[in-house]
Amino acid sequence: MKTLLSFITLLTFSNLIFAQSDAKIFNKKLADSLNxxxxxxxxYMLVILKTGPKDKEITDKEKRSELFKGHFSNMEAMEKAGKLKLAGPFATKNSLQYRGIFLLDVKTEDEAKTLLQNDPTIKNGIFECEILPWYGSAAIPMHLKYHKMISKE
Incomplete structure (x- = not known):
């Protein structure tokens, strides 16, 4: 009987310990800072970069290289302005011609278009964009500081 009582007591306390570790710890200051x-x-505005109508026409390697330098420069400018929160290419070719994504912290599609008009790969038809409102974690921007710590380039 003592063994059973000890086991039930241990089980009860272990449930209390695990329940406490699963409890939500709401941080209002952090939530407010992330809107x-x-x-x-x-x-956010999700930008899907697709193969554009002039992608195959621009074959000069130097010209393509310059356009892509401008593409990355625009991404850097959007990040420094606090607008670009996530970006990256698709890992493989796909039947939808999707090439990459941007996640922009802007309120409207027009704001997103304004930021994208500075991208020479879009201006020159290498890429075209689909822009969609996307609802996701407000904590997504927090990954940027960690990404910088693990990226050599």
């Missing part, structure tokens, strides 16, 4: 809603989420 999070009640769910810890917010709306």
């Amino acid at each position: 999070a809603d009640q769910r810890g989420m917010k709306t």
